[in-house]
Amino acid sequence: YRPIFRQLKARKEKRIVLDCNVDKIGEILKQAQQVGMLTEEQSYVITSLDFHSLNLDDFKYGRTNITAFRLVDVSNKRVLETVNEWMRGELQRGVDLGFAPRNLRTETALMYDAVHLLARGLTQLDHGRLVTIKPLDCDLTDTWIDGHSLYNYMKMVELDGLSGNIKFDTRGFRSEFELQVLDLVETGVRKVGTWSKGSGLFLDVRQSVNEKRRPTLFNKTIVVSTILSDPYTMYKESSHKLEGNDQFEGFCVDLVEEMSKKLKFNYTIKLADDGVYGSSIRDADGNIVGWDGIIAEVISGVADIGIGDLTINTDRSQGVDFTTPWMNTGISILFIAPTKQPPSLFSFLSPLSLDVWFYMSAAYVFASLILFALARFTPYEWVNPYPCIEEPDELENELTLSNCLWHNWGSLMQQGSDIAPKAVSTRMVAGMWWFFTLIMISSYTANLAAFLTVERLVSPISSAEDLAKQTKIKYGALLGGSTARFFLESKYGPYQKMGDFMKKNKKQVMVPSNQEGVEKVLESNGGYAYFMERQV
Template identity: 40%
Template structure:
């Protein structure tokens, strides 16, 4: 390894000519600003970190606001380069990287302020500042229609079909009207009632207890197994009553049996509440972003459950790996697919779509950092600036701005 420079109490680090020419600038270790340097910043489009916009910069997002805050503190200017292939990059057999990591590895940019996860394999070829955001891998799953209906007001109607409920209501009205008509034309349902008029004279009045209201009350009382104080007397009305009682007995028995089976099946349906639940079933497939840090986590993990998940993902056809987070979320919303993604992006999409939910806790712990070419003299001063922004709660304010304030 060659000598990068010399240290002195007066100037701090003084890089040698070869190293200084490589970076085209010199930075003292205790420098507070970058004295008007113009830096090349490579970005990758990823909502809400970097988005195209019609403004003077051409971009907006959490990372763009972070870059602006840092440029104001350190007094530097910048130009933005968008990575051409739209990927973070993968390593080939020769050790060269593609995508955003490759741009930094080839020194085609001075830094990257994007959602770049700090990983060991990346840190071997590029440098990172202290993380500006902490996160982990989470499981995203769309809420099913059954989940939305479980606590509905009319859940008690589900044991019987709509046509059965309609036939029940129709039968109730038909029996009530039949009882009323038969009682009206049957002499056995009429009786005399003596009443006293205003002159204290006794008057006989002919009445029928099965008027339309009493007929409806008799039918509903029988249906609810409560009985009624109205009793049929004629043979015709008694026959109708017996038929109605048999019908209601069958309907109530069927409803009770169906309700018990419905509730039992609902209890036996085990909801997915953790990664272990996800692995133990086969109906719901799961996958990650292709060639991303999440995919690499499962590929290199030595934890048995994650090794099993990686084996399942590799063997599943059609492929469970997606080319973008939007594609993964769309597959999850289509059903029977869980998308394994970084928690920061999951929180962002959950704020905007109530159909999405997070399952379980974080699978790991990591962070996003500002990426730089290996050995960059910018690393220390940018790390100190990240700490300053964190202590001033500016990073938290920026996250609230892009995650919550813009969710409407």
């Protein structure tokens, strides 16, 4: 078996299923150990139901993840009592069964249960009808007349045997049996879970982790792969030259430090060679041919674990296993916020639109002309300029065109005027103009106060769809990141269009780090938007 294990080692296979006779398992595991394929990096699943009966002292200290199954619960009190009683009875007859109760094999237990099942079926058959006996020849086609009845009685029997609960369905298959999931630890074979047809697989994770997994990192040095990304992993600012782990700081660095304290291991932080998070490399047919970034270093064994603001997705899950995420986030658009422009010389005109200013000016001129015309026609506006002369040759009218304009302008400015209309008609026009100016001045004052105190900023984009509909603002994401892959592989129309744009303008819009993406947004003055994780 050594050549096979050497091939598996060369291919860096770490998950192996061993399906063979139980008597060969010990030799196979020994040869796997000899070629270095029985270490902490390998995981074995053994299909034999008699794995518990083997002598595993040579393998239980290697910390290899070996999982097996067992039908017979040899730790069950009733099973132990039955086997001990059986062994004592055979010893009285001078027969040594040759095994310890805890090494009871599945075939032996099934044979024992089969005899009891047959006896129970014959008993019920005998109670139900008269059983006839006749000799049969195996070479002939004759059958026992009570054979089918015995078969049906045996299907109805339900009992607790050495192999657990014995019960059959209508087709004669055994149902409601339970398999125990075993794990090899330093103390021997240990039950870590169960499987049944009805309940499925149930694992007691605490037993497996506490008994075996936790001590595996004790006093070991592991390599942690990461990339620079604020505020998760950053270079520490210092006036002195720093080396090793001391040159890094950030959330991920603190997280690894706390893990090392709890699990008692040492670590070395290593930046990924290509500086990317990692994704699959595919050929023209879409098949995975390699990986890059942190993922590649973990798969190749350059690093033991990878840490960072690494998004868990289906693509990466095909290459590595992830822990429970320590942050759930989403994609956001980083875009420079519109800034308030400094007030200009004509900012006082901003509270009202140009149309309103035009119509108000026209109303001012029109009201002044109406007032002037009525003052010309009404006799009550013509007065004696010389009070000492009772019948002067000329009368004077104060509401000249210039005075009418001045009168209306004064009321518009809320300053009043010494000139006042005297006739009813002119006073009516003046009153309507005053009411108009009251409304306009109140509206202008309110809008001016709001304009000066409230900053009205209108962003040109509010969603990813807005970016997809325009061409003025460029947009991109982290090169080789999960955000970029999301757009490149999306089937949704607007997102697919954006993915095509990013792919076509890769050199102009894609950046190698989040920091460069932020700087590009700041330098673009509103001409570039960057997709990144919300918390980043």
